[in-house]
Amino acid sequence: MSGRDWLMATALAASLVSCEPRDTGVVTLRFWALGREGEVVKDLVPEFERRNPGIHVDVQQIPFLNAHEKLLTSCVGGTTPDLAQVGNTWIPELTSLGAIAPLDERVRGSATIAPTDYFPGIWDTNVAGGALYGIPWYVDTRLLFYRTDLLAEAGFPEPPRTWSQWLEAMRRIKARQGPGRFAILLPVDEHEQPVILGRELGAGLLRDGDRYGDFRSPAFRQAASFYVGLFRGGLAPAWSNSQVTNVYQQFAAGDFAFFITGPWNVGEFRRRLPPAMQGKWKTAPMPAPDGSHHWPGVSVAGGASLVLFRASRHPEEVWKLVEFLSEPAVQVRFHGLTGDLPPRASAWGFPSLAGDAQTAAFRAQLEQVAPAPKVPEWEEISVQIWQSLEPAIRGRESVDDALADLDERVDRILAKRREVLAGRRAHVR
């Protein structure tokens, strides 16, 4: 090819790269949905587009694996979509970046979205700095999945309601199961379990307006001791997630009788456990620490929210989509497709949910959920929690030393936050 041909090829390439989509009068919304929800929501979109002929929704499915990085990168790079599904623990980060828009006004004027219809703990996760920044889309909390037969054989026809009952049940199960098998599976690289146990005892996790770590508080100390004790007592194996080859097969084989996990596993258990096992498992809300604490014990308020980005040029249309996805009937349909639980109490009245025995436990648990501390650093702090507890689990460190180490690390992570809040540079939202 001659030099001129190279030049023409380059020019052509450049023109392809810089061309913009033509304006056709239809508003196109870019919606980032994560994981399985991203695949499924494409089935819900046609109904919305039918009702709103001038709006087209372009759903981009983002895998959970690096969704967090991708979201933050897009905020920094200025390529945010109009609407996104985000984990509700990410909302503090997004608000500190000023990337998402407050929604109080819109909610007040909305006929579809009634704040009182939502579980309070869940609604609360979307409030940052006194303003509402997201609408809950589906909820996620963690509770007990257990083998009814193994529990019954150990003398517990009903699931345990206090920690002492729970401990007794686990001990008996372990004694019956023998070496190589355990009572409960607690992956050591997850922070949810110790956080749940801490929350049940009322631990704040952070103190002084979320400026310092509070992991040496009596409440969390007690929870951490209980947690680490389960491993040291041989009731739980010290495995990380990647060491669990197939959790469903192992649960069916009786390698462990308890498993703390979330609603997606209701569908997975039904799908992947052999037919013989289907009558032998059940869900139950978290046990309370003791009789003086209310039952069920507090669990994490997880789940995803819909957020509207400030840079969006079509906020009105985005809000219509948010309202659509928040309609109870649509939420129930969504549940049918994904197994995700609706955040609205009225949606739970529908037959498909009201009649499901396994999700009943979630309904009870959702009344007792607490959000994570609302700091942008929470993602990093949650990683420190399990990393600090791991040496204690393996017997290399005492619980007190591990918690002191955790507090030190968390204090360091929050150092910048303290400075910014102290107003030396008062440029934080």
Added chain:
Amino acid sequence: MSAEAMAGSSIAAPRRALPSEVRAAWLFVGPGLAIIFLFFLLPIAAALLLSLTDFDLYAVADWRNLRLVGFENYSHLLRDPLFWKAMRNTVYFVLVGGPLTVVVSLAAALMISSRLTRFPGIFRTAYFAPAVTTLVAVATVWRYLYHPRFGLLNHALGMIGISPIDWLGDTRWAMPAIILLSIWKNFGANMIILAAGLQSIPEPLYEAARLEGAGWWRQLRDVTLPMLAPTFLFVAVMTCIGYFQLFAEPFVLTRQGEPLNSTLSVALLMYKQGFRFWHMGYAAAIAFVLFVVILAATTLQVRLAKRGEA
């Protein structure tokens, strides 16, 4: 040979440069140098500056939240146990994977360069194929090959009586699993270079050795290896530099450092700190420490080689 000497060796007969030639020269090097400067050198200089600040999410929200912290990032990372774990993992990878890769490459090069070999081209192609592939694609294949129950590797080991190993789940075996993958992927490229070096060894040297009654092993030791030394050094240094930058394999194969950070490399730690937690200043400091380590290792290697020559 120093860089300057190399750079200047092309000047045959000194001749005064015509102004038109100089103008043309700048026009020719201009675009290339501009790109390299703007998109490579400048970011690196910026990274150095960044490492002296505490650039993070707050600074992204508002640049006035940025603060110059001097060497605080460096002192913190030198005291961070996670950094040392990453460094240990990376050094483990380099010290074990590096020599193994080079030895396998050498063996392969010797085999395909042997006068006895028929159809060397076919073998060369087969050995080089892994180097042509995208790491992400082959990592997915290897992930399944390493599966404790459904993987071909454990199946093959089972046939000779070895019980299944949880390659990617066991903290002791995860790094060896990555090393094996890296050897497979990289030995072909090194092999080609070494084979070229082998071919440039003059035949008379071998004949002389054979006349003295040297067998296959003596020929290798006394003729091949010494003559191959410069090429070998090149391959060793390039492999070392590349392996210190280990990133993509743990990123894709072991889900970013699992199990329990046993495959966390320095470059991966840098990515996580920078893109997951947005401690960009800290991440830049990590990158520079890595650079210094690579520079030191390379210099050491070259020095040792020079001393070995003497």
Added chain:
Amino acid sequence: MKRPVATFFLHAALIVTALLTILPLVWMIMASLMPAGEASSEPPPFFPSHVTFEHYRELFVRLNLGRVLFNSAFLATAVTVLSVLLNAMAGYAFAKLRFPGRGRIFGFLLGALVLPSQVAILPLFLLMRQLGLISSYWGVILPGMATIFGIFLVRQYALSIPDELLDAARIDGASEARIFAGIILPLCRPILITLAIFTFLGTWNDFFWPLVVLTDDAKYTLPVALANLFGEHVQDTEMMMAGSVLTVMPVLLLFLFLQRHYVQGLLMGSVKE
């Protein structure tokens, strides 16, 4: 045939090694043609019970693979064309054109070869943001348009072009541009082809930078799309394998076709240390 025993063992070793080396790639193809779920059996099968193309079909539909293939091909081609041009120009200038500071600049560039590129990722990302090039094809093309290694390769090769040839052309009144296009480029064809292959391969296989800079999934390249698929469909072994095959096959075939030049190029870059 001399030394039959040694020959036999040598070839046995060669063949076994070759089979082991290509085994993962062959299994990749095999698994991609298996019906869903078959690859995750115990013991793992090697051959599909019956061949099916359903995963490839599903990939094209689900992943919009046509678009992704286009992105990879477009970017690899654009970067290759532009970088060969720029590297050739600079390499030639360093070899044959005299200008002040030439030696020092080249020496500096050689030294910069040791710098690991990861160091530059974060500021480069911030720079791209300033330029508004995040999620644009130019964000990937621009940084790849010239490389130190490319300039080095061309320069080493161009050194061997006789000065007399160039002088004669100058005396005849040819401009520098004419000399470059008419004499240098044709003479440097072997190294340029090698460089083109290098660059194409490198850009096609590049994972990290496109991952960071291309946030819009309409612009994903194959490795990035594959990594995303990986995140969600770990259970769907066969489909993952099909995705891998699609990523690997084009370049593998390209390489098989052009391997002679590639090998030569590697030799030229290394032996002259």
